[in-house]
Amino acid sequence: MYRKIDDIRKVPLDQGKVREFVAPYERVLAAAQQAIADVGLTIKETESGKDAETVILAERGITALSWGELVRVIVQGSSTNSITVRVVTMRRFMLNLTAKGDFSQAIFASIHKILDLDF
Numbered sequence: 001m002y003r004k005i006d007d008i009r010k011v012p013l014d015q016g017k018v019r020e021f022v023a024p025y026e027r028v029l030a031a032a033q034q035a036i037a038d039v040g041l042t043i044k045e046t047e048s049g050k051d052a053e054t055v056i057l058a059e060r061g062i063t064a065l066s067w068g069e070l071v072r073v074i075v076q077g078s079s080t081n082s083i084t085v086r087v088v089t090m091r092r093f094m095l096n097l098t099a100k101g102d103f104s105q106a107i108f109a110s111i112h113k114i115l116d117l118d119f
Contacts, residue, residue, distance in 0.1 A: 003092050005044055005057055008070040013055075016072070016088035017104035023115050025052045025077035032056065032075050032085055035110035039103055041071055052077025059092075068092040071103050085111065 021028045033056065036043055041058040048054050056073040069091055076084040087104035 003070060003090055005059065005070060008057060008072045008088060008090050009055075011072060011088050011090075013074060013086075016074070016086040017102070017108075018084060018086050019104075019108045019111075021083045021085060021111060021115060022081050023083060024081060025075070025083055027115065028083040028085065028111065029054055029075045031111045031114040032073055032107070034114055035107045036071070036073060038110045038114075039106045041069075041103065052083075069103065071107075073107065 021031075023031075033043065033046075036056060036058050041060050043056055043058045045057040046054060047056075052075075054075045056075070058071045058073065060069045060071075069089055071090075072088045074084075074086040076086070078084070085108065087107050089101065089103045091101065
């Protein structure tokens with residue numbers, strides 16, 4: 001089965017790997033967008049929702065070893081300075097075992113670096 005951007009959009013919003021960042025929402029959002037590019041993904045859609053919540057849909061195209069991947073990053077603010085970032089990764093072609101299965105750790109590490117936070 002070949003997955004499309006709509007398939008990752010339909011994943012429940014509470015799914016994915018989660019990391020908290022203590023920084024202003026706008027800084028974390030900008031860092032997340034930069035981190036997505038830093039790990040070799042292309043942002044396809046960005047949607048701002050209720051209050052401080054942004055959904056970013058990204059993809060990595062076909063490579064020599066992969067049919068590509070889809071990634072959804074959600075940045076959620078709160079009344080405090082603790083911002084939640086949630087990442088879901090899908091292989092475009094389910095049987096593609098050489099595709100990168102998870103971009104979350106690379107995205108989280110890049111956000112940390114951009115925000116200059118200690119692990």
